[in-house]
Amino acid sequence: MDPIELTxxxxxxxxFALSDADGVVAACQDPDIPRYTSVPSPYTPxxxxxxxxxxxxxxWHNDSLYTWGVFTREDGRLVGSMCLVRLAxxxxxxxxxxxxxxxxxxxxxxGYTAEAAGAVVRWAFGTLGVERMEWYAEAGNEGSRxxxxxxxxxxxxxxxxxxxxxxxxxxxxTGSLLPSDLDLPTxxxxxxxxxxx
Numbered sequence: 634m635d636p637i638e639l640t641x642x643x644x645x646x647x648x649f650a651l652s653d654a655d656g657v658v659a660a661c662q663d664p665d666i667p668r669y670t671s672v673p674s675p676y677t678p679x680x681x682x683x684x685x686x687x688x689x690x691x692x693w694h695n696d697s698l699y700t701w702g703v704f705t706r707e708d709g710r711l712v713g714s715m716c717l718v719r720l721a722x723x724x725x726x727x728x729x730x731x732x733x734x735x736x737x738x739x740x741x742x743x744g745y746t747a748e749a750a751g752a753v754v755r756w757a758f759g760t761l762g763v764e765r766m767e768w769y770a771e772a773g774n775e776g777s778r779x780x781x782x783x784x785x786x787x788x789x790x791x792x793x794x795x796x797x798x799x800x801x802x803x804x805x806x807t808g809s810l811l812p813s814d815l816d817l818p819t820x821x822x823x824x825x826x827x828x829x830x
Contacts, residue, residue, distance in 0.1 A: 646701035660737035747783040
């Protein structure tokens, strides 16, 4: 797929450009970003150039990873990064994807990440035909969980030993979002397990 742009009331989601590399390097110096994501640590200018110049374009070209830089519409400040991963499952009956994101430290607490995530999941449901969006984060990552809840994800539980960080296996919180949670249609009917009272 060719990269696409998305806009919200306050944000522009667009493919990263090499001119964004300095901003990405600066943002990724915050220890919480490599702590809770797959971003390398220490994060170098070469890491940013590889991510922007190779990883992101290849992901769009191969339909394996769709990544956006998130920027304010007002003045073009970098807010963070938003991506859809595990896109291979779109070509199977499961029609699932996973949402991932990081936010620059100085942009947190403004609702930007939830605003961007909302645009991405609606695009994924409407344009890509995703029927189940998944999210997970290391248990204890309250910031990521708050964003997921604001977007509408329903928490499903704890996946034991899901994440390896610094040589230690750690538990992860997991959640999902369905098109029906946002009053959007889906192709495959859904038969939920009946709740017992």
